[in-house]
Amino acid sequence: MTALSTDAIVAIAGAGAMGSGIAQVAAEAGHHVLLFDAFEGAAQRGRDGIAASLASQVSKGRLERAERDRILDRIQPVNHLDGLADARLFVEAITEDLEIKRTLFREVERRAGPEAILATNTSSLSITAIAAGLNDPRRCVGMHFFNPAPLMKLVEVVAGTATSAAIIDTIADTAEAWGKKAVRCRSTPGFIVNRIARPYYGEALRILEEGVADIATIDSLMTQSGGFRMGPFALMDLIGNDVNFAVTCSIFEANFSDPRYRPSLMQKDLVDAGWLGRKSGRGFYDYSEKPSAANDASSGSLSNRPTLAALGAGRALRIDGISILQTDGRSAAELELTMGLPVVLHDLILNTDGLKRIGIVASPGVSDEALCRIVNGLQAEGLEVSQVADHPGMIVMRTVAMLVNEAFEALLHKVASAQAIDLAMRFGVNYPVGPIEWGERIGLPIVLSVIEALFDATRDSRYRPSLGLRNVVTRQRALALPA
Template identity: 50%
Template structure:
């Protein structure tokens, strides 16, 4: 697997944000780079923009002035497509339109030498389809960067049906030589990231639609308990609802209406209203000057209990007991089914059932369920759902217990798998199906989700950490609660659980 030599000429077509970013990455790696755009003067303007960005880095002491000058010297605007004839690699980053991209590749095939690799930065179109009209489709592959390309580490290397393995391997090695974190994937709708990430948005949107919690609270739970950098509502506001909704619709349609990827009517309403998020000034949140960001809902302060009883093993939440003990609460340990008893209240980690359902099934009174956390020793907020028979004293007991450990408590409507557990289970489920269908390896998928969308842990590594059986149980309960194919567990999850195996090792 050999990367392109630094002397190899790179061409980038499309001088928008992505094209300019890719050109900058290649120039910083030492390649001579030609940037072409059909809009007169656009390539030169993009290079000037790169110069300004690099200038700011020089002023901040993050880049040597000589290096900046060397990078800029390697960048040049191309006046015509024919000027790209001697390129070793041409990357297109133009409009997401199949026919327009096909026509471009047909022209490039006639212009560029037989050894030139033709790559597409498409985020959603089939590489197989893009190359289908060419005489040599084997030299076409996907080279999908994430925005902003100079900053984001991930690059998806996408193999179409006809892509030559040597071409794919060369792109992988080249991306790595450019300082990126490449992953292999095949040409399926959404590739890795735009497919596997769908549940992150979809489950929060569904919880909002069902009235389980408000935007600020659901976002806070994904951040403060789940360890995600942003919640689904603030992230879609940042991405733009026009963009995020279009990707969801594209993946949904490409999978023939599989309800696992069903778009949200709530998000459609925002798009129809022109409330695209930050760029329009309003989305789920108001970004007007002086607008106040709503705070997450928290239960009021309550008294700290002196003693609790812990029955059995709390599994993934075992660190919570240590944290309670460190807060000065006496812990009495007994055998049992993984419960915490504080006064008359019973607290348990969600297994995917609603609190009312589990209370009925197990004959428990005053039952409260708490949510999954990335790290119970550090989480600053947890979602809790209360069974129907819980009174004010139960709420106060649970709130006082968790608050004593420095954890804010957000009460959500009694919903299957709460917030973080539901989201993580669905992310792991989609990632498992991607492995099962050969879209990518478990290690590449986890790397893609961490490097491409900044997840705190790869979904499959997370499944390993809490137990594949825990994820499978949560999904089984979700599917039973809703009666929908949307929550069907991946065959691979069930297979690994039955064999006692993990995704990694």
């Protein structure tokens, strides 16, 4: 265990929401914390904000007053960089500007002791580029917390090209000692979470642009069938469309305009209109109206209902002579031509516990009467039914397949381990299952077939299958061959 001793002083630069949150985490772990901000009075205001946060915990019975006082006593506002010289760990949480960060780190390095670790909380900038301005770039490391830092469990520990392996170990172990889940990755655009999460937003926007379903239906299926905590449009509104769009643009540009990360003109229009989401009162949803329950995930087991149990397991059914199949990426019309029989496709179901809604699409040969009987049968088992347009992969399956594809691409390029990727997506963005594990549950050959179907239908290289995913599927198929 190489975690910093609680005797080590921690310095935080930037007393905004993120910097103050990190200061609170370090103080709660027992460190003396120096909180610095270049703006006059900001460090004290940051400490006052921490005091208010802790007072709320006391009022709710989650924290003893004596412990609150001990935490606050460990946090000292500092008005000049000279006051940070004794810190063993320095964490910057200032504006996302490369030159400003470089200038700050050079000033800190000039004052800090030779053993001091210089950590950046950047969410989008290259650790290698930040460290390049230092005399000793080996001690610069990414320590990326998620907002709000006291509540969110994940910390991405990011290695630049020159970062010392010993410092990576120390920061990862320190984050764990602070009660966080630390995942190690190398410095690539978006690190783990912001990179792999792009399809969650990007595919929702594409699905909407293609007219597959409306906003409320997409969000409802992602939460009430897919098991995600928030639908993509509700989440973009919560994050702020300006922030979400800027991150997408940053990752797109940093990856030399790779189409996988292409921003959406629809989202740009909202940003240009000032429809930023909750903070502006309007985004994809109008927040002057009563919030819709469609964005809330529901609970309640339906596992005792045989039709749903079969659908959740991905098994084919026949109802009134119509085959009910889980989508594999092919359209319902294409399957009818292939099979010579009408079909109804259903979207991916994570599991039947908590399932409240299912997405379906009927091939042209399914009569209105037959479709009505199928819908009535599903509703009799307690489900809301959303009928969507006949596009490859439908909604949940398409989105999850793209998340899995991106995860395997990150794994192929050694951004992080499979375990780190799944852990990061579960604790960084609260996905119900890590994308690699999810892909294995669905069946990686099915995931690959969905991606291939999307590519065949669009000829857009956004949907090119990851070589990492294809290689794993090829190995699985080879091992399945008779000896």
